[in-house]
Amino acid sequence: MRAIVIPAYGGPEVLKLTDLPVPQPGEGEVLVKVEAIGVNPADGKWREGRYQAFAPVPMPHVLGYDVAGTVVSGEGFAAGTRVAAMLHPFTKGGYAEFAVVSAASIATIPDDMSFATAAAIPCANLTGLQLVETRLQPAAGQRVLITGALGNVGRSALFAAARRGVHIIAAVRADRAEEALAAGAAEVAAIGEDWTGEPFDHAIDTIGGADVAPLMRHLRPGGRIVTASDVPIPADDLPATPEFDGVIPDGAQLAELVRAVASGALPVPVGKVLPLEQAAEAQQAVAAGGNRGKIILQP
Numbered sequence: 001m002r003a004i005v006i007p008a009y010g011g012p013e014v015l016k017l018t019d020l021p022v023p024q025p026g027e028g029e030v031l032v033k034v035e036a037i038g039v040n041p042a043d044g045k046w047r048e049g050r051y052q053a054f055a056p057v058p059m060p061h062v063l064g065y066d067v068a069g070t071v072v073s074g075e076g077f078a079a080g081t082r083v084a085a086m087l088h089p090f091t092k093g094g095y096a097e098f099a100v101v102s103a104a105s106i107a108t109i110p111d112d113m114s115f116a117t118a119a120a121i122p123c124a125n126l127t128g129l130q131l132v133e134t135r136l137q138p139a140a141g142q143r144v145l146i147t148g149a150l151g152n153v154g155r156s157a158l159f160a161a162a163r164r165g166v167h168i169i170a171a172v173r174a175d176r177a178e179e180a181l182a183a184g185a186a187e188v189a190a191i192g193e194d195w196t197g198e199p200f201d202h203a204i205d206t207i208g209g210a211d212v213a214p215l216m217r218h219l220r221p222g223g224r225i226v227t228a229s230d231v232p233i234p235a236d237d238l239p240a241t242p243e244f245d246g247v248i249p250d251g252a253q254l255a256e257l258v259r260a261v262a263s264g265a266l267p268v269p270v271g272k273v274l275p276l277e278q279a280a281e282a283q284q285a286v287a288a289g290g291n292r293g294k295i296i297l298q299p
């Protein structure tokens, strides 16, 4: 099968199209014929070797967490079933024509959902959902700041928080304020501008780094900062220590997200669809930002 591998850590130039044997599913696993692959910011970070100290990968390595396609064989799903899945972050394997996925990480998708949309859902939307539902669990009426609220993780956090009746303050670039309000935020905090409104009860961060630190100083005493970003928020005089949350593949939660996307309750925009061969361009686009939706690869 055609697959993109990294033979070693490095820049986008290490991504190579190659021929690999089709992987075989083991117990509790399913072989999926991949029709679309979601590109995540983490893909480029794994490629660079940012996580090698705690999770070195065997080389050559196939990157890619998010796939959508049809079941070929394996446990619990009939051949031909249309599915989406998040692969395990340590083993990955999505940038290929076929991928082996844990049956517990799979959700079926409706006939009228495109594979591109389905592949855009798993990692980012599970992250946003888990930040809200598993990690923070905010109460209705609480004032929660969500940074990067129009990004792929942020939109999902916004959806999950709104569903709980949270008062959402979306922290976005100043020129996207209207869009954030239309997406369900009650208020908007422009990143880089001083916040003069009421303090926040909690913060959900999807950006990290120094740019969000001034906003975090408006947290009420006892408030929490939960973050998906591996870029530390400078800790000086922050009212709370940021709690990092790492996403976990979960088929039941993914099925819930697929239903929300299918019903129109959770918008998951697709930014660009590129052929698998252009994995390097796709990762560069994701790293550069400014995309109005998910970047998708097609094998």
Ligand SMILES: NC(=O)c1ccc[n+]([C@@H]2O[C@H](COP(=O)([O-])OP(=O)(O)OC[C@H]3O[C@@H](n4cnc5c(N)ncnc54)[C@H](OP(=O)(O)O)[C@@H]3O)[C@@H](O)[C@H]2O)c1
Pocket: 040, 041, 042, 123, 124, 127, 147, 148, 149, 150, 151, 152, 153, 154, 172, 173, 191, 206, 207, 211, 227, 228, 229, 230, 245, 246, 247, 248, 288, 289, 290, 291
């Ligand atoms: N912990 C986990 O398990 C986990 C899982 C998934 C993702 N993540 C991490 O979560 C982060 C977000 O991922 P994503 O997929 O949501 O990325 P994304 O779709 O690019 O969303 C990021 C959003 O934040 C905005 N943003 C970034 N830097 C900004 C800044 N300095 N000022 C204002 N706005 C800024 C972006 O706007 P522009 O596009 O205009 O820059 C974009 O709207 C990444 O760091 C990713 O690695 C972690």
